[in-house]
Amino acid sequence: MHINELPYEILSSILQQAASTNGQEGVKFTYGLGSNPLPLQSSKLSRYVRGPISPDVLRWDAACAVRQVCSQWHEWALDYAIKDVHLSRWRGAERWAELSTRRKMYNIYELIERPSGARVYRDPFGTLRQTASILARFPGISKHLRRLWFSGFYTPETDRLILDTLRSCRNLTSISIPWTLLRHGSADDWMYLLGIAGPSDSPLESLEIQAVCLMESQTSDTDFQQDLQPLRDPRISFQYLKRLKLFGNTTMMPVNDEDLTLIAGTIASLEEFHVTCLSTVSIEGVMAIVKASQSTLRASLRRDKGARNLDRPDV
Structure with missing residues (x-):
């Protein structure tokens, strides 16, 4: 046999x-070389x-x-x-x-x-470029991906590379993305991201949106300030999402109550909702999500450092 x-x-x-x-x-570690930082001494x-x-x-x-x-x-x-892949800058x-x-x-x-x-x-973006290219060329590889994490990519150029990568991955169930995709991604991009672009796609179940504070020199580019408002498109639906996590703070086009209200319009079966260190969202935006999924949400009340309206617990 x-x-x-x-x-x-x-x-x-x-x-x-x-x-x-x-x-x-x-091998479990990577190696490098370091030299004496003082120029007058031997290197x-x-x-x-x-x-x-x-x-x-x-x-x-x-x-x-x-x-x-x-x-x-x-x-x-x-x-x-490659079921779970983490891409960092x-x-x-x-x-x-x-x-x-x-x-x-x-x-x-x-x-x-x-x-x-x-x-x-x-x-610094070499890994992301290579990943986007390989997954586009070899669908047999991309079909095995289930979870993707993107860390340290916050430019319009990398947003495009991330969206191209997600278009090639039609069986993802969980992703972690920078908040800039809420501004720089089109409605079509978000349909692929959520797994609702085609009947053979697997709907996304877990979405993490991460934000960081960037220097003014990084956000002065006109391309960075572009907002395509994909959440306003009626085709965008979060009906299959089971877990939503928002964490990190930023001053550049941050996640706000309006975004949560638009998401709440279609998010009816959410089971987990996390908001951490986010000062641009108030209790009104949080409660919009909670009310939309009140029959399925397993919520725990807590106070997260950096959130607004700390006199009331956040969900």
Whole structure:
């Protein structure tokens, strides 16, 4: 009996145990080089650990060997590795080791006594660009994505890249996006975002909207100040949403009571609603959401630091 003839549940359990074992033996940290900051002293390089590798990358490395066996195992490995993906902004230039991009070579790098390297520039949006391009070119990959997080992208250029990425992902159930998409996305973009653009799309169940305070130089661009008002389009519906989270504060076109009122017009089956550190929303906007989903909402009363009307608890 061939192993692929086993029931899928048993085969999946075997492959998951193999991937977990590979993950325990894999590289869990990334490395870089640092030098003495004083210009008058010798610039001696020292190796340091930049930080842990994200869980989605660890799963990708752990399933690498499984993907190469056969097409059936390849599909299982894709579902295992990229079901949850976190995309964050690269911080720019820094001194890097002369290290292979293949992470399995990191153990060899640890043996180098005198590391060397050079200051290089990396596109802070490079990961987002590559992801948008790959998912558009290979629908077989994008169909496996269920949850997407975007962190550190707050420009009109990255908003477009995020929206292009979401158009390629038709089976998402949960996403975390910057608040700028409420202004820079069109009604068509939001239909794809919510999973209601076509009959074969999976409706979105969980939506997180994150906001941050930006410098004036970052928001002076006329493209940044554009507001397409997608929520006013009658085609936009939040009827399938089960969880809504708003967190973070900003002074540039922030989420406000009007936005919550427009969302409340179609959000009738919400189960979880979180508002954290948001000073531009009052109790009126919060209660609009609560009343719209009062038959399904599992609400807990609390006071969040930074919210308005603190004499009354927020939901």
